[in-house]
Amino acid sequence: MAHTPAIPLQARNMWRYLPRGGWLLVAPLMVLVLGLFLGPLTNIMVISVTDPKPGLGNYAALFQSDALGGILWTTLRVCVLTTAISVTLGYCIAHAMIHALARERNWMLSLLLVSFWISVLVRTFSWLMLLGRNGLVNNGLEAIGLITQPIEFMRNELGVLIGMVHYMVPYAVLPLLASMQTIDARVLAASRNLGASPAQTFWRVYLPLTRPGLVAAALLVFILSLGFYVTPAILGGGKVLMVAEYISVQILVTLRWGTAAMLAVLMLGGVLGLLFVMSRFMKLSTVFGGTKP
Amino acid sequence: MTQPSAQTHQGSAPYEGLRLNGLTKRFGRFTAVDGVDLHIRRGEFLTLLGPSGSGKTTLLMMIAGFQDISAGDIALDGHSITTVPAEKRNFGMVFQGYALFPHMSVRDNIAYPLSVRKRPHAEITARVDEMLELVQLTKFDTRLPGQLSGGQQQRVALARALCFAPPVLLLDEPLGALDKKLRIEVQAQLKAIHQRVGTTFIYVTHDQEEALSMSDRVVIMQNGRIEQLGTPQELYQRPATQFAASFLGKSNFLHCSDGLYALRPEKIDICPATQTAGAPLGPHRTTAVVHSVTYFGSILSYTVALPDGTTLQVDVDAWRGGPTLDRGAQVTLDWPDEAAVKLAPDTP
Numbered sequence: 001m002a003h004t005p006a007i008p009l010q011a012r013n014m015w016r017y018l019p020r021g022g023w024l025l026v027a028p029l030m031v032l033v034l035g036l037f038l039g040p041l042t043n044i045m046v047i048s049v050t051d052p053k054p055g056l057g058n059y060a061a062l063f064q065s066d067a068l069g070g071i072l073w074t075t076l077r078v079c080v081l082t083t084a085i086s087v088t089l090g091y092c093i094a095h096a097m098i099h100a101l102a103r104e105r106n107w108m109l110s111l112l113l114v115s116f117w118i119s120v121l122v123r124t125f126s127w128l129m130l131l132g133r134n135g136l137v138n139n140g141l142e143a144i145g146l147i148t149q150p151i152e153f154m155r156n157e158l159g160v161l162i163g164m165v166h167y168m169v170p171y172a173v174l175p176l177l178a179s180m181q182t183i184d185a186r187v188l189a190a191s192r193n194l195g196a197s198p199a200q201t202f203w204r205v206y207l208p209l210t211r212p213g214l215v216a217a218a219l220l221v222f223i224l225s226l227g228f229y230v231t232p233a234i235l236g237g238g239k240v241l242m243v244a245e246y247i248s249v250q251i252l253v254t255l256r257w258g259t260a261a262m263l264a265v266l267m268l269g270g271v272l273g274l275l276f277v278m279s280r281f282m283k284l285s286t287v288f289g290g291t292k293p
Numbered sequence: 294m295t296q297p298s299a300q301t302h303q304g305s306a307p308y309e310g311l312r313l314n315g316l317t318k319r320f321g322r323f324t325a326v327d328g329v330d331l332h333i334r335r336g337e338f339l340t341l342l343g344p345s346g347s348g349k350t351t352l353l354m355m356i357a358g359f360q361d362i363s364a365g366d367i368a369l370d371g372h373s374i375t376t377v378p379a380e381k382r383n384f385g386m387v388f389q390g391y392a393l394f395p396h397m398s399v400r401d402n403i404a405y406p407l408s409v410r411k412r413p414h415a416e417i418t419a420r421v422d423e424m425l426e427l428v429q430l431t432k433f434d435t436r437l438p439g440q441l442s443g444g445q446q447q448r449v450a451l452a453r454a455l456c457f458a459p460p461v462l463l464l465d466e467p468l469g470a471l472d473k474k475l476r477i478e479v480q481a482q483l484k485a486i487h488q489r490v491g492t493t494f495i496y497v498t499h500d501q502e503e504a505l506s507m508s509d510r511v512v513i514m515q516n517g518r519i520e521q522l523g524t525p526q527e528l529y530q531r532p533a534t535q536f537a538a539s540f541l542g543k544s545n546f547l548h549c550s551d552g553l554y555a556l557r558p559e560k561i562d563i564c565p566a567t568q569t570a571g572a573p574l575g576p577h578r579t580t581a582v583v584h585s586v587t588y589f590g591s592i593l594s595y596t597v598a599l600p601d602g603t604t605l606q607v608d609v610d611a612w613r614g615g616p617t618l619d620r621g622a623q624v625t626l627d628w629p630d631e632a633a634v635k636l637a638p639d640t641p
C-alpha cells in the first residue's frame with residue numbers, strides 16, 4: 001500500500017503508523033482484560049497453593065478426603081448426563097426446525113430465543129412449583145389416580161437433571177441448527193437414490209455430516225454445566241452437592257479459600273484439557289467457527 | 294442378482310425399456326411437465342435438450358422418484374413403477390453438482406450403493422476396483438471428494454451411480470461445472486463408458502453440441518412438452534418446428550406463400566456476382582449484398598441482405614470456400630430444393 005504513488009505523503013505516513021495506532025485503540029480493552037480477568041485468575045492460582053500454608057496441600061486433600069472426591073464424581077456424572085440428554089433432545093428439535101416450513105421455523109426460533117431471556121432463577125423456581133411434593137405434577141398424577149405417593153422429584157439428582165436439561169437444551173440446539181443448515185439436500189437425495197433406507201441415510205450420511213455441530217453442542221453444554229450453580233443448589237436442596245455450590249460454601253461459609261481456589265483451578269484445567277483433547281481429534285475451528293474443514 | 298452386471302435384464306424376453314405415458318407435473322397452477330409420452334429403449338443414450346425452465350430436471354426427478362407425479366404413468370419393462378419409492382427404483386443418478394458424500398473417501402463413495410445393500414465384503418472390493426478402473430481413478434481411491442478436481446469428482450459420481458449396475462442411469466447436466474476443454478474430454482469418456490456398460494442413459498443438457506455429439510436420440514423440450522424427438526441427424530436435417538430448427542444449430546427462416554421453411558446456413562451456395570453473370574437463373578437463385586463477414590477458424594460466416602431487405606446467414610468452409618468476399622460485395626446465392634425444410638407451425 002505504501003508504494004502507491006497516488007496516495008499523498010501524509011496519508012502514507014498514516015498507513016505506516018496505523019498498526020501502532022490500532023494497538024492504542026484496543027489498549028483500554030487489553031488493560032481491562034488483563035487486569036480484571038487474567039489478574040484475578042492468577043490470584044486464584046496463587047491462593048490455591050498458598051492458603052492456608054504454602055505447598056500442594058490443597059491438591060493432596062483431593063485424594064485424602066472422601067467428601068471432595070464424592071463432589072467431583074457427582075459433578076461429573078450430572079454434567080455427562082445433562083450433556084447427553086440435552087444434546088439428544090437438541091438434535092431432535094434442530095432436526096424438526098430444519099424440516100419445518102419457513103414460517104413455522106421462525107416461530108420455533110423465536111420461542112427458542114425467548115427462553116434465553118428468562119432468568120435462570122425464574123425458571124428454576126417454576127420447576128420448584130411444578131415438581132414439589134404438592135406441585136402441579138404430583139397433584140395432577142394423584143388426582144387421576146396414577147400414583148398414591150408423591151414422586152420425589154426434588155432434593156435429588158432427578159430434579160437437578162430436569163432443571164439443568166431444561167436450561168441447556170437451547171444452547172445445544174443453536175450449534176446443531178447451524179451445522180444442519182450446511183447439509184446439501186442433494187447429498188441426502190443421492191443416498192436415497194443409491195438404495196439406502198431412511199435409517200441408513202441418517203446413520204451413514206446425516207449424522208456424520210452433523211458431527212462438528214454435535215461436538216460443539218456437547219462441549220458448550222458440558223462446560224456450562226460444570227460451572228452451574230443456581231439450579232443444582234435450589235433443585236438439589238443441598239442433597240446434590242456440585243463443585244460450584246461447594247466452592248461458594250467454602251468461600252462464604254467455611255472461609256477455606258485455598259480449597260475453593262483449588263477446585264476452581266481444577267475445573268479450569270479440566271475444561272482446557274477437554275478442549276486440548278478435542279483439538280487432537282478435529283479442528284476446533286470447524287466446531288466453533290463454522291468454517292469448512 | 295448376486296453379481297451386479299449390465300446384463301441383468303437379458304432374461305426378460307422382449308425388452309420393453311422405460312415408458313412414460315402422459316407424464317405431467319403441476320406446481321400449483323403452473324404446469325412444468327405437460328403430458329410427456331416417451332419410450333426409451335434399452336441401452337439407449339437419450340438426451341433431453343431444452344432451454345432453461347423447459348422442465349428437463351423436473352421430468353428427470355419424476356423418473357428418479359424424487360418428484361411426485363401429478364398425472365400419468367412410468368413403466369419399466371412393462372411394470373408400472375409410478376408408486377415405487379426412489380430408493381427402491383434402482384436407478385442410478387448423477388446429480389447436478391455431483392452430490393458426493395464429503396466425509397467418505399472415493400472408495401467408500403463408490404462402494405456406498407453396494408454396502409447399503411449389504412453385499413459381501415469381497416464382492417464390494419472387487420466391484421469398486423472395477424469401477425475405479427473404468428473411470429481411471431484407481432490411484433485416487435483414498436482421497437476425499439474435496440481433494441479432487443471437478444472432472445475427477447464427476448467421474449466418482451458416475452462410478453458411484455454405475456456401481457450397482459442400474460438398468461437406467463439419469464444424468465442432470467453432469468458436465469455443467471466443467472470448463473470447455475475438459476468438457477469435451479469427459480464427453481468422450483462418458484460416451485465410451487456408455488458403450489462399455491450398455492446401461493440406458495438419460496442425459497439432461499442445454500448444450501446443443503453435447504446433445505448432437507453424444508446421443509442416440511435427442512428429445513427437444515419446450516414449456517414442459519416434447520417439441521421433437523429423433524436422432525441427431527434427423528433433428529438437424531429435418532427440424533419440425535421453428536423452435537427445433539433454431540434451438541439445434543443455426544437456421545435461416547424463409548416465409549413462402551405455402552408456409553415457413555428452415556434453411557441451414559451451410560446449405561446455401563454463395564459466389565461473387567461477376568462469376569455467374571451469364572448463367573441462367575435457377576429456381577432459388579437470387580442476388581444479394583454481403584453485410585458482414587465473421588471468421589470462426591473452420592468456417593466463414595456471411596450475413597447477406599436480399600433485395601427485399603431480409604438477411605440470411607451463409608456459412609462456407611473457410612479452407613475450401615474460395616477467396617473471402619468483402620463487405621458490400623455483390624453475390625449470387627443458390628440452394629437445392631431439398632435444402633429448405635418445411636416447418637409445422639409452432640405450438641403456442
Ligand SMILES: Nc1ncnc2c1ncn2[C@@H]1O[C@H](COP(=O)(O)OP(=O)(O)OP(=O)(O)O)[C@@H](O)[C@H]1O
Nearest residue numbers: 320323325343344345346347348349350351352499
Ligand atoms: N418446486 C417447484 N415449485 C414451483 N415451480 C417449480 C418447482 N420446480 C421447478 N419449477 C418450475 O418448473 C419449471 C421447470 O423447471 P426445471 O427445473 O425442470 O427446468 P430445467 O429444464 O431443468 O431448467 P434448467 O436448464 O435451468 O435446469 C420452471 O419454470 C420452474 O420454475
Ligand SMILES: [Mg+2]
Nearest residue numbers: 349350351465
Ligand atoms: Mg435443470
